[in-house]
Amino acid sequence: MILHLIWLLPALLFIVLFLIEPRRLINAYLFFITLILFAAIVAGFFVVQLSLWDRQTAIIILIGGLLLIPLSVVLSTVYLLFNGKQMMTFEGRRLANLLSLFYGLGILLTLALHFLSHYFIIAKLAALLDNLLVYGSFLYLSYVIYGLFYNLFPLTYQPDYIIVLGSGLIGDKVPPLLAQRLDKGLFYYEKFGKQPTIIVSGGQGSDENISEAKAMSRYLLDKGLPANKLLLEQQSTTTLENLTFSQKLIGEKQETTPRFLVVTNSFHSLRAGIYMRKLGLKGRSVGSKTALYYLPSAWIRESVGLVVMYWKWHAVIIGLNILSWISSFFF
Structure with missing residues (x-):
């Protein structure tokens, strides 16, 4: 019991x-x-x-349940490869868009090595890749599942500032991904009685005609947001800089500690929230909807970003795994 x-x-x-x-x-x-x-x-x-x-039925169900494990691996691999093709078709061949394809190919390579496991060195290599894939998949699924839960948790305070994070432009136009963030920011602005001030945050990329913040401000003004409820942060190039520079933008104007709501896309809200905590920003982050085909690669990218944030812990775990693997050659 x-x-x-x-x-x-x-x-x-x-x-x-x-x-x-x-x-x-x-x-x-x-x-x-x-x-x-x-x-x-x-x-x-x-x-x-x-x-x-019914003992016989129980055994059949147990075997069927165990078979679901390899079946889920195969189906996941097929989906990742299919999603990689989708990303190339809809988003182009940039490295960030190929992560699901590479992940699927990595799993496929590992599965293929098991068919050659009668060779000693290949069997050892397959065992190492198995451990690394299990560890990576654990991290990935942990972030995805908790990220979904984190986004569903209701907002329980009224923010003083709503920070909308930039995500790239097409020339000087706001693309759909960024428009979803801005619409979410407007939704919360109206939900809280049009009291919060919206901060649009994003610098100008090398392939962009204007800063992200400038394009975002135009979008919001066209939607009817009053100019006195809008602040622009135009220097940042990363999420950490988005939040750091936005904090500095209003830091000297406050008599009391302000509460923030950071708006980004669903896959990015967990990492944004962690950065908020590191910077001492009161509040939380929320995510807007994202096209389903975009999510696998986006979550893989976010997982990599979260691993990099705490790379020392992961380096120790992976290092111990590799040392154990090397020792298996001699014992």
């Missing part, structure tokens, strides 16, 4: 840490571990109970 409750340990820890500060990355790991343990215990309980009534 005690084993049935083992999932409560990470669940309780997650609830406590989430209530204290939802913008911590450890919440993502605890949340995913809780879901895995809960699902495994529920599935095991179901099979055990079923075996009391």
